[in-house]
Amino acid sequence: MSHIDPMSLPAPDPADPAGLDDLLSEDEKEVRSAVRQMLDASAEPYIAEWFENGGIPNIRELTKELGSLGVLGMHLEGYGCAGMSAVEYGLACLEIEATDSGLRSLVSVQGSLAMFAIWRWGSEEQKQEWLPQMAAGDAIGCFGLTEPDVGSDPGSMQTRARRDGDDWVLDGRKMWISNAPYADVAVVWAKTDEGVRGFIVPTGTPGFSAPEIKHKLSLRASATGELVLDGVRLPASAMLPEARGLKGPLACLNEARYGIVWGSLGAARSSMETARRYARERVQFGKPIGAFQLTQQKLADMSLEYTKGYLLALHLGRRKDSGLLRPEQVSIGKLNNVREAIEICRTARTILGANGISLEYPVIRHQNNLESVLTYEGTVEMHTLVLGQLLTGEPAFR
Template identity: 85%
Template sequence: MKLPPLDPTDPAGLDDLLTEDEKEIRSAVRQVLDASVEPYIAEWFEQGSIPDIRSLTRELGSLGVLGMHLEGYGCAGMSATEYGVACLEIEATDSGLRSLVSVQGSLAMFAIWRWGSEEQKQQWLPGMAAGELIGCFGLTEPDAGSDPSSLTTRARRDGSDWILDGRKLWISNAPFADVAVVWAQTDEGIRGFIVPADTPGFSAPEIKHKLSLRASATGELVLDGVRLPDSAVFPEVRGLKGPLACLNEARFGIVWGALGAARSSLEVARTYAKDRVQFGKPIAAFQLTQQKLVNMSLEYTKGYLLALHLGRRKDAGKLRPEQVSLGKLNNVREALEICRTARTILGANGISLEYPVIRHQNNLESVLTYEGTVEMHTLVLGQVLTGESAFR
């Protein structure tokens, strides 16, 4: 039997590992992004905003990618692997866009879906799945990042109501969110609250002057005597298991998403190297350039196999948080190195927004540290390997 030629964009034949449904989802997401986002994303990054965010979220809702791995309440009910494949395609366009989808579906929506009352789910999830309502997730504070147990936002009872005071920082989607999931200290431990954005005392000023994730709105959450009814609190969950379960969902999407930025940069570098002529021949003909391309392709392939393995484990109900840390640590770190290497192949053109490489590289500098820094995921895995905790 004569074997078909190798595809230079997929030399390991990774495509054979996907089901037809997974391939169809990939194609559907790619088609929408190519038409609605790709022609404009560099401009959005440069100007630091998405002009018509509501139109975009509604289109993403129609596509079914908002909370796509959740069941019921207007959510698509797709598998974890299908969600991962979608995240890869979204981040191949831009990490900021994947952040919007992750925060909406894997943080805000998942928190309500997993921990909310039936009334809370019915009130918020259908509109969020459709992209009509936008959510954000308030955990990080000015002095509480990697150590969420030290958060100082406080909720106290006042009769049958709750009063919230505090600040959250570096909150994606905050400036245009309709609803915020806010985690606060109480006399009963850390609890989660659903805060409508129009509640008196609540504001979400935008953080400006970012050089990363510029096509993603980031802000503070300011809670100044915010009064909420008892129906706004998640009824049962107490302690850090509430927010940490949500973070684990988001990290899974990052395991896949970072590969999208890597794939985009790798393919641009490969094509550029074939076209760029120096010393009378394409730079792709030089050994050092080929070494760079091979190493990039090798690390992408290994990262993809890891993401797919973790996706299959998640779909089988066997995925542990420590395994998500393994995927996040490896795939973001290697994706960033792929983008940096691709930048060297493009030379001076690598810093131009005419190509996506520097945009992906800058974005991944944020992805490297949000949802758990390299240090935190290293210590998680170090504890697995040694049985010793080195966090304190």
Template identity: 80%
Template sequence: MNSPARLPSLDPRDPAGLNDLLTPDEKAVASSVRQLCAQLTDPYVADWFERGTIPDIRGLTKELGALGVLGMHLEGYGCAGMSATEYGVACLELEATDSGIRSLVSVQGSLAMFAIWKWGSEEQKQRWLPSMAAGEAIGCFGLTEPDVGSDPGNMRTRARRDGDDWVLDGRKMWITNGSVADVAVVWAQTDDGVRGFVVPTDTPGFSAPEIKHKLSLRASVTSELVLDAVRLPADAVFPEVRGLKGPLSCLNEARYGIVWGAMGAARSSLHAAQSYAMERTQFGKPIGAFQLTQQKLADMYLEYTKGVLLALHLGRRKDAGTLRPEQVSLGKLNNVREALDICRTARTVLGANGISLEYPVIRHMNNLESVLTYEGTVEMHTLVVGQAVTGQPAFR
């Protein structure tokens, strides 16, 4: 008889052995992003969150560009051309630092850069994508408006022809990177349907006042975009795409990154609770030795494991070209909801210390309240999944 194989040791930080499912390249991406975050963001992000600012956001963006994570899943124009799963793994590591850092990368690569890469003219691609991939130029994406969120077809921002030029008027709201951006991708109503425009932010009539008094995503720049008779040349418009197909295709890219990223916030909070449970002593022993605390940790690991498995499954489908938008909605709906619950449970393990920025938990918990809403609310993704499984639309 053959002797039984020796079982591998169990990693208490990865009890399901999820890391074994990643390829060597995917592990290398995770390690590289984790090292960058350990050096450039982890030591400072709690202070950034408390102060509501990233002091040198351009310097950070250039470092992210040098690592190759900006538009990393796009081909050509200085982009890294990595797989969707490698991009997802990077998003997990970035959001383990902070949702605001992952948002910076996601808006740059999956919204602004992807829009230009997918729908732009060759001239627009050549002008903007290399510098954006390098982090030398920052982009933002203008779709949401003060009175229009989940129903972008009713946007009020309008672009009209004036001779050969386009003139844009309107407002956009809750725009990540807005007041630091060099270029904005702005979606507007035209006589020919919704169209996208590449707007250099130094164009007269364009302004981006920063939104203050946030209690979530504080380590992230969030702005309003004001377009007051912004005059653009004829070649500023995306040449082919019309209707909501354009912006929704970009949102689907960003939502995919959130499926992974939310699990990074969950992992950070879970690991903080796990460490705390073994260090905090009550009634003569670590609180991790009590059944109720172990139940919390076990339940958190169950949901984290399922969330990463779902993200990995969707990543493999995206790499195979078989990922549907409804499946991304399923992933975003589940993973953000469960990540938020993990953070809330982790907070209870830390007790009063759970509300201190000395630990990452309350910061992740507050951030995920925004992530739960942006790139499609819980209600909208629920209805997308509901229609997928019943065949019946229930949006109106």
């Protein structure tokens, strides 16, 4: 083995001091680059305004552009879906959330919740009807599980579906549903005499409405609403035939959580890089604040936690691509990476000082968004208990 003097090697990139890019294939880098280029052109210049104004005015055009790029349901096979790897999907989520968590929520809800539910649990007819147009961004989906009084305990849902002749009639409410105000189709979970079942509900069905939830201070670029089901009558063919019990919706949530493991790192990277650049430019006491030890400690700690989170996400992605990823392992990733990402954002905010609360910089926007990401798709408490049960063999949920 030949000896190479480490000091003769090129200095590491300050934006990637551990050389994480060496772990990616050329195809994976190309996917990442394509997503970044699209976002830089179509979203990055406008995202602060969308956040401040509380919505994306050209949401359908943007969704179609995401569909043309192939990121909607990109990890699913067939039916117009791109069929890419779990790692490629994760890298796309990272880049999308580096622009904004609300955009990544749009993609996650579309692909990993609504589309995955139909792809995994639907009939062939349902798949043929909905998946191609959803993959193209021509139809937007939402996923109705959470209710006003039911969050972490979906088994206590109050939404009911009853048979009436050959039809199903749905009554109930769902709450905090991303994409709901402009969705074309909702995947709704309801209790029946046969247990929990899933239903495909076109949003134009009589008795269905999706009023928008206003006054949010987080995920403001993402439209969130209620689903109100008041005697919504559906044909028998609207039921997802392969989903029985809570296994159906929980499998969908696991797909979305995997995307969050990667996505949260995007918000962290954006904030960390903003802080690093700011520390080199902001002069106090005659020199850049990046020359002071306390600032360097903050930057070093942020870089370390980001690196560890990235390695964890990549490891879980490789396991998923090998068919070896367990839900408990996704919980490890979601628990660690969102928790560390929000701490990175908070630390970056301190480096920017008062500028850290301005939308002229992305940091406070990412920090506020992550407050929602910390809670949805499983709270910190629930993922902690999932890991606790794995470590002890004792369930402590009740």
